[in-house]
Amino acid sequence: KPIVAIVGRPNVGKSTLFNRIVGDRISIVEDEPSITRDRIYAEGEWLNNHFLLVDTGGIDLNSEKELKEDIRRQAEIAIDEADVILFMLDGRTGLQPMDREVANMLRKSGKPIILTVNKVDYKKLEEEIKYDFYELGLDDPVLISAEHGLNIGDLLDEVIIHFPQEEEIEYEDDIIRISVIGRPNVGKSSLVNQVLGKNRVIVSDIPGTTRDAIDTYFKLGDREFAIIDTAGMRRRGKVKPGIEKYSVIRSLGAIDRSDVVLMVLDATEGMTEQDKRVAGYAHEDGKAMVIVVNKWDLIEKGNDTNKRYAEDIRYDVGFLNYAPITFVSALTGQRVLEILEIVEYVAEQHSRRVKTNTLNNVLKEATSMFEPPSDKGKRLKIYYATQPRVKPPLFVLFVNDPDLMHFSYKRYLKNKIRDAFGFSGTPIKIIVRER
Numbered sequence: 001k002p003i004v005a006i007v008g009r010p011n012v013g014k015s016t017l018f019n020r021i022v023g024d025r026i027s028i029v030e031d032e033p034s035i036t037r038d039r040i041y042a043e044g045e046w047l048n049n050h051f052l053l054v055d056t057g058g059i060d061l062n063s064e065k066e067l068k069e070d071i072r073r074q075a076e077i078a079i080d081e082a083d084v085i086l087f088m089l090d091g092r093t094g095l096q097p098m099d100r101e102v103a104n105m106l107r108k109s110g111k112p113i114i115l116t117v118n119k120v121d122y123k124k125l126e127e128e129i130k131y132d133f134y135e136l137g138l139d140d141p142v143l144i145s146a147e148h149g150l151n152i153g154d155l156l157d158e159v160i161i162h163f164p165q166e167e168e169i170e171y172e173d174d175i176i177r178i179s180v181i182g183r184p185n186v187g188k189s190s191l192v193n194q195v196l197g198k199n200r201v202i203v204s205d206i207p208g209t210t211r212d213a214i215d216t217y218f219k220l221g222d223r224e225f226a227i228i229d230t231a232g233m234r235r236r237g238k239v240k241p242g243i244e245k246y247s248v249i250r251s252l253g254a255i256d257r258s259d260v261v262l263m264v265l266d267a268t269e270g271m272t273e274q275d276k277r278v279a280g281y282a283h284e285d286g287k288a289m290v291i292v293v294n295k296w297d298l299i300e301k302g303n304d305t306n307k308r309y310a311e312d313i314r315y316d317v318g319f320l321n322y323a324p325i326t327f328v329s330a331l332t333g334q335r336v337l338e339i340l341e342i343v344e345y346v347a348e349q350h351s352r353r354v355k356t357n358t359l360n361n362v363l364k365e366a367t368s369m370f371e372p373p374s375d376k377g378k379r380l381k382i383y384y385a386t387q388p389r390v391k392p393p394l395f396v397l398f399v400n401d402p403d404l405m406h407f408s409y410k411r412y413l414k415n416k417i418r419d420a421f422g423f424s425g426t427p428i429k430i431i432v433r434e435r
């Protein structure tokens, strides 16, 4: 999906616009309340164009200096990762020095920039507002009011014009694409180097888009894998805490293009809020996942250390209950080679199709064990189910009235499907349709 990033000073209205564009969708798509809080990315849609909207701001910063650095960083990330940048300005306050600085960075990037002037509900003439921003040397601004929902459609018209055409390609091959995700210094590069080490044949002549060209393709036995390049991995150097929130954005594109996400944690630190956000995205995006706890050599082990560590993670991120957890050390090489076996296994589960017959038997048994919900004397009736899609497995249930389906009952059915078929390592989705 194309990535659209909103960049701008604090208080220009970035999150208001963000919510305006994706607000309704979040509540529709979402079945994991724990992921919803404090999100900085969400899927948006306009005239059948799907995109990922990212709000790059939102950290509370104290000093002027921090603020400046923060905005510069936002712009940098947007330039690296976004397909379209919404550069947001405040029509009330007019142009501020920091706006000019950001405009300079953005102009040099060559990326499509949409100058968006917010809060135009204020008593100022349109021409007057536009005049304020001409000196930035960018295109004519789109005047909006995020709060009052003014001209948002015009803005989105402008956004989708710039979407790249090749984005919607679906890979038709059997290559297992892996994204390696995690905070700086957890050991991602070390692990990748180990995995790409001995016995693997690096394949170099894979045709595809320019993006594919920076990925690393290799073979193990008959199996072909690719490690998706992540900007966060290429760019070395210290990342400040707080600012590191943005490395999330660097991961989204890579996750999109992958089948399996390797979520790498530092054993001495565990799973952070940051990690949960990224994991939440991968989950919603329907990617298979393996949780890799690295630097296991640094942990003092007693009885059941692995087991207890795993339980803590399960407790912390309940929605990832399907993801295998493995404990490795990129330093000593411990269990590193097994990672690919696990990846191969979850990739198979991710693209697994079950027999319609068996599926319907499982559901029949589930509904007889625990009756479907009812409302005002009308009970949900599930006529039959199919699995029209894989990656991730998607189940469509045909019912008498979709409104009768309850979140908790859907979860119950998901668990029953898992009990019957496994689907280890992959999320599964259920859609309810009226027959």
Ligand code: GDP
Residues within 6 Å of the ligand: 182, 183, 184, 185, 186, 187, 188, 189, 190, 191, 233, 294, 295, 296, 297, 298, 328, 329, 330, 331, 332
């Ligand atoms: P990245 O930023 O996630 O790519 O992390 P790096 O691969 O650059 O590793 C960060 C630091 O952690 C380096 O100093 C590595 O040598 C060290 N490191 C990586 N894996 C391990 C491990 O399994 N055990 C220990 N003790 N150190 C590790």
